[in-house]
Each structure stands twice: as structure tokens, then as C-alpha cells.
Amino acid sequence: MKVLIVGGGKTLYFLCRNFTSKGYEVVIINRNKEECVQLARQLSAVVVCGDGSDADILKDGGAMAADAVLAITPNDQDNLVICQLASLRFGVPRTVALANDPDNAEVFEKLGVSAFSTTHIVGSLIEQCASLEQIINLLPVGEGRVNVTEIVIDADSPVSGKQLKDIDLPENALIAVVIHNGRPIVPRGTNELQAGDRVVLITLPENHGPVLKALTGEMK
Amino acid sequence: MKNNRYIVIVGCGRLGSHLANQLSRAGNSVVVIDRDEATFSNLSPDFSGFRIDGDATQIAVLKEAKLKMADILFATTHDDNVNLMVVQVARKIFQVPHVLARVFDPKREEVYAQLGIDTICPTTVAAEMLFRAVDRAAAEKKGEQP
Numbered sequence: 001m002k003v004l005i006v007g008g009g010k011t012l013y014f015l016c017r018n019f020t021s022k023g024y025e026v027v028i029i030n031r032n033k034e035e036c037v038q039l040a041r042q043l044s045a046v047v048v049c050g051d052g053s054d055a056d057i058l059k060d061g062g063a064m065a066a067d068a069v070l071a072i073t074p075n076d077q078d079n080l081v082i083c084q085l086a087s088l089r090f091g092v093p094r095t096v097a098l099a100n101d102p103d104n105a106e107v108f109e110k111l112g113v114s115a116f117s118t119t120h121i122v123g124s125l126i127e128q129c130a131s132l133e134q135i136i137n138l139l140p141v142g143e144g145r146v147n148v149t150e151i152v153i154d155a156d157s158p159v160s161g162k163q164l165k166d167i168d169l170p171e172n173a174l175i176a177v178v179i180h181n182g183r184p185i186v187p188r189g190t191n192e193l194q195a196g197d198r199v200v201l202i203t204l205p206e207n208h209g210p211v212l213k214a215l216t217g218e219m220k
Numbered sequence: 221m222k223n224n225r226y227i228v229i230v231g232c233g234r235l236g237s238h239l240a241n242q243l244s245r246a247g248n249s250v251v252v253i254d255r256d257e258a259t260f261s262n263l264s265p266d267f268s269g270f271r272i273d274g275d276a277t278q279i280a281v282l283k284e285a286k287l288k289m290a291d292i293l294f295a296t297t298h299d300d301n302v303n304l305m306v307v308q309v310a311r312k313i314f315q316v317p318h319v320l321a322r323v324f325d326p327k328r329e330e331v332y333a334q335l336g337i338d339t340i341c342p343t344t345v346a347a348e349m350l351f352r353a354v355d356r357a358a359a360e361k362k363g364e365q366p
Binding site: 075076077078080084085101103104107 | 277278279280299300301302304305306308309312313325327328331334335
């Protein structure tokens with residue numbers, strides 16, 4: 001997979017390191033000459049110095065052959081134009097823009113560009129983690145429309161000792177994996193939840209609270 | 221041109237302020253948005269419209285300018301990408317009937333024509349006029365020496 005990332009800073013550096021370690025081919029586009037030199041030294045990625053919203057620079061970065069373009073500059077207008085140029089002019093199949101202003105995430109989607117807002121993601125993570133101490137991990141996927149949550153079942157839980165088929169879960173929720181004594185199981189109706197089990201849940205933001213309540217007995 | 225329209229102008233530089241002054245003088249309701257308050261000094265003393273000090277890439281600022289009611293939006297900042305973003309938001313989200321962006325880079329202009337966004341590129345306009353002037357000069361010279 002070939003990924004083109006436009007932007008800079010620590011986010012770009014760590015993202016790029018993550019992608020290259022997975023074996024992706026990464027090209028970075030950055031305006032700042034000094035930062036480009038630094039990045040080229042630190043990472044095994046091709047670095048192109050220039051304005052990512054300039055079609056010629058995108059072409060130099062190999063946009064024609066890219067599978068995905070990620071625009072994470074601090075300027076929303078640049079991120080929008082980069083993604084539009086990449087998809088309209090170079091036919092890049094997947095483009096994603098960072099919306100620095102959280103309101104722009106919705107705006108970009110309406111303009112046909114996939115977008116995410118770190119403020120939204122981090123904000124909902126903090127809110128939802130802080131609301132319940134049994135939550136170990138929470139990951140919004142599908143542009144924040146689906147939550148993947150990992151929780152611990154404690155002895156006070158109303159579902160502790162119950163078989164899955166006897167648990168009354170709200171609609172559109174799924175117990176995807178149960179980790180019992182460190183061993184992950186994709187559960188069936190006859191599996192029993194026990195205190196100390198870790199459960200990976202799939203929920204929607206609208207039923208997240210009720211599902212957690214059904215499994216832990218507490219209301220957020 | 222009717223002179224009772226509601227017109228929003230983004231960018232109060234030389235072009236933006238010129239448009240704002242003329243359109244306001246002609247009797248239109250004009251709102252000017254610029255990130256830099258100092259640029260409002262470009263507006264003439266008889267400018268009777270509103271000034272908004274804010275970043276037009278933030279939808280909250282466009283709402284403050286009551287963009288929903290606007291008949292026309294001109295995006296005239298020095299940043300092509302700001303102009304392109306603002307006109308798209310104005311057209312697709314606020315349903316402004318007429319939007320126009322100034323875009324300096326001719327390559328960007330082509331792409332946005334595909335999206336149905338009207339742009340004016342000063343670079344190509346100036347180049348065309350210069351070519352025409354060259355042709356005219358050549359024709360006159362031919363006329364002198366038959």
C-alpha cells in the first residue's frame with residue numbers, strides 16, 4: 001500500500017513510523033525545508049518539499065499511484081483542497097482530511113471529503129472513559145459512528161455468571177470477544193461471563209450508555 | 221445589476237475592499253469578513269455595511285455573517301485554498317445562489333471547474349490581455365509596413 005501524507009509535526013512523524021513498520025510505502029509532503037531534511041534523516045520515507053495543495057507537488061509525490069492520501073496540516077482549507085485535488089485530479093481512491101476546527105468535520109463530509117476531528121475523538125474518549133472506571137479501552141471507528149470498548153466484568157456486575165443468551169442487550173450491540181483467563185474467545189450464546197473476564201463490545205454512540213449499564217449495572 | 225442585494229465579501233484586501241466600497245455605494249447590503257482587523261481601514265468612510273473580524277474557514281463566522289440570506293458571495297483572500305473552501309461551503313451548505321472565488325493558481329482553477337465552482341484567475345486573465353496586446357502591436361506594425 002502506498003500512502004501519501006501531507007503535513008508535519010509529531011503526529012506525522014509517528015504516523016509515518018507506524019506505517020513504514022507495517023511495510024507501507026510512505027511519501028511525505030511538507031512545506032518547510034528544514035523539517036523535510038529532519039524527516040528524511042529520521043524516517044525511511046520519500047520526502048517531497050513543497051505545497052501539498054499544488055497539483056505539481058502532489059504529482060511529484062506520486063499521487064497517481066497512491067492508494068490513500070492523508071492531509072493533516074494545521075490549516076483546514078489546505079486539507080480540504082489537498083484531498084479534493086488528490087481524488088479529482090489523480091483519482092486517489094481514499095482521501096482523509098484532518099478537521100482542526102471540529103465543526104469542519106461535518107462540513108468536509110458534506111463536501112464529499114472524509115474527515116476526522118482529533119478534538120471530537122479525544123473529547124469523546126475522555127468523556128466516556130471518565131464516566132466508568134471498568135472501561136479499559138475505547139476506540140471510535142467508522143468516523144465515530146461505532147464504538148469498540150473493552151470492559152472488565154466485576155463480581156457485582158448483573159451479568160456475572162450469566163450465559164450470553166440470557167443477557168438482555170439493547171439493539172445494535174454485540175459482545176464481540178470475551179477474554180477469559182487471558183484467552184480470547186469469540187463467544188456463543190452458551191458461553192458464560194465470569195467476574196474478571198474482559199469483554200470487547202461493539203456499540204453505537206446512541207446506545208453506548210444503556211449497553212454499559214446492562215453489563216456493569218452502573219449508569220454513566 | 222439590481223442594487224438591493226445582500227452580498228458577503230471574504231477578504232478585505234485591495235480587491236475585497238474595492239468591491240465592498242463600490243457595491244455598498246451602489247446601495248447593496250454588504251458584509252465584509254477578514255481575519256485581520258487592520259484591513260478594514262481599506263474601506264471608504266461612506267461604506268455602510270458590516271465588518272466581521274474572523275476566520276471565514278470557521279462555519280461559526282459564516283453563520284455570524286448570516287450567509288444563509290446572502291444573494292452573492294465573493295471570496296477574495298490571498299489564499300487560494302481559503303477562497304475555494306469558503307465558496308464550496310457557501311454553495312453546498314448555505315445554498316448561496318451566486319458564489320465566486322479568486323484563485324491565483326490556474327491548475328487549481330481547472331479542477332474546481334469540474335465541481336461546478338466558478339472561479340476567476342487573475343493570472344490567466346492578465347496573461348490573455350497581455351497576449352492580446354502583443355497581437356495588436358504586431359498587427360499595427362504590419363499595417364505600418366505593407
